[in-house]
Amino acid sequence: MTLIERYGRHLPVPPDVAPVSLGEGGTPLLPSRRLGPALGLDLWFKLEGQNPTGSFKDRGMTVAVTLARARGARAVICASTGNTAASAAAYAARAGLAAAVVVPRGRVARGKLAQALACGAEVWEIEGDFDRALELVRATAASVPAVALVNSVNPDRLQGQKTAAFEICDAFAGDRPPDAVVLPVGNAGNITAYHMGFEEYRRAGRLAALPAMIGVQAAGAAPLVLGRDVPNPETVATAIRIGRPASAEGARRAVAQTGGAFAAVPDEAILDAQRRLAAEEGVFVEPASAAPVAALLEAAAGRAPEVAARVRPGVRVVCVLTGHGLKDPDAGARLGRPSRVLEAEPAAVARELDRLAGGGPAA
Ligand SMILES: *Cc1c(COP(=O)(O)O)cnc(C)c1O
Numbered sequence: 294m295t296l297i298e299r300y301g302r303h304l305p306v307p308p309d310v311a312p313v314s315l316g317e318g319g320t321p322l323l324p325s326r327r328l329g330p331a332l333g334l335d336l337w338f339k340l341e342g343q344n345p346t347g348s349f350k351d352r353g354m355t356v357a358v359t360l361a362r363a364r365g366a367r368a369v370i371c372a373s374t375g376n377t378a379a380s381a382a383a384y385a386a387r388a389g390l391a392a393a394v395v396v397p398r399g400r401v402a403r404g405k406l407a408q409a410l411a412c413g414a415e416v417w418e419i420e421g422d423f424d425r426a427l428e429l430v431r432a433t434a435a436s437v438p439a440v441a442l443v444n445s446v447n448p449d450r451l452q453g454q455k456t457a458a459f460e461i462c463d464a465f466a467g468d469r470p471p472d473a474v475v476l477p478v479g480n481a482g483n484i485t486a487y488h489m490g491f492e493e494y495r496r497a498g499r500l501a502a503l504p505a506m507i508g509v510q511a512a513g514a515a516p517l518v519l520g521r522d523v524p525n526p527e528t529v530a531t532a533i534r535i536g537r538p539a540s541a542e543g544a545r546r547a548v549a550q551t552g553g554a555f556a557a558v559p560d561e562a563i564l565d566a567q568r569r570l571a572a573e574e575g576v577f578v579e580p581a582s583a584a585p586v587a588a589l590l591e592a593a594a595g596r597a598p599e600v601a602a603r604v605r606p607g608v609r610v611v612c613v614l615t616g617h618g619l620k621d622p623d624a625g626a627r628l629g630r631p632s633r634v635l636e637a638e639p640a641a642v643a644r645e646l647d648r649l650a651g652g653g654p655a656a
Pocket residue numbers: 348349350376377445477478479480481482483484532533579581582615616617
């Protein structure tokens with residue numbers, strides 16, 4: 294079943310409109326095996342990297358492209374740090390529409406660019422950051438008929454993305470709902486969408502209380518923590534390298550109305566969290582997606598009191614892992630031990646195996 298079929302009565306898609314779908318949504322909610330116990334938390338991971346193009350953007354794109362096509366669009370356009378481009382390109386291809394994506398030159402992870410190009414999108418690189426790219430597409434898209442803007446400033450995107458909150462509630466139905474939901478924040482559409490989703494379920498009597506929403510930014514791109522725009526945002530987490538979030542208002546409301554918080558984490562903490570997620574949980578995410586886990590680790594180390602205050606021992610926490618590690622192979626390859634060259638002989642391999650297994654009998 295497509296996401297639109299599953300949650301149709303919560304979505305603005307008329308029943309006679311055929312969904313443009315790649316099988317998005319229904320992503321795993323995985324209990325943590327090591328980090329949670331080490332932190333004294335009942336920690337869960339929502340694996341949004343399992344969506345068709347490897348990020349949560351697909352939840353919004355299925356609704357945005359479905360409605361764009363139904364309204365007669367022939368092309369879609371977006372500004373992107375990479376994942377929106379990959380998703381827009383794929384859903385446009387599926388729908389039979391043209392796609393153009395405007396990206397900051399040299400600042401898009403390799404996997405994401407490959408996805409957009411492979412799906413036939415026109416990729417337009419600009420000398421400027423995401424904020425400038427979004428300014429450009431917002432200033433121009435409306436003046437060209439039959440072009441739909443599919444950034445998260447398009448409300449259809451947020452409608453689709455709120456379904457992740459529904460899935461979390463449905464997964465814990467009849468059980469204790471999460472006390473806190475922690476997610477990375479860039480342009481702030483996703484935190485706004487989760488808040489909408491939780492609020493809709495609460496009003497429908499399907500959720501007793503809203504979880505505290507904790508929005509995590511990179512220290513070099515933290516306008517919501519600082520309370521002002523950041524002119525030249527810098528972070529290894531390119532998906533959240535944004536200095537002027539379009540949905541800042543929605544993000545502030547989400548945090549205020551749920552007793553949540555914004556937090557900033559340094560790049561070193563993000564990379565450490567990315568490495569630990571992969572090495573200790575087997576979950577390989579892109580850097581931006583490790584920011585929520587970095588915030589929990591920083592809180593445990595006494596460096597994020599605003600997070601620690603809301604994530605007391607024993608609480609149930611869901612970290613939203615927004616995008617797949619394969620998106621950014623350059624960041625991923627730096628995480629583990631470097632590969633080594635072995636002699637192509639059984640003795641050489643056996644020697645290494647013996648060392649690996651600690652010299653004991655084979656398991
Ligand atoms: C888009 C994106 C974000 C940020 O989401 P916003 O809605 O812009 O706040 C975080 N992580 C990944 C992997 C993304 O692609």
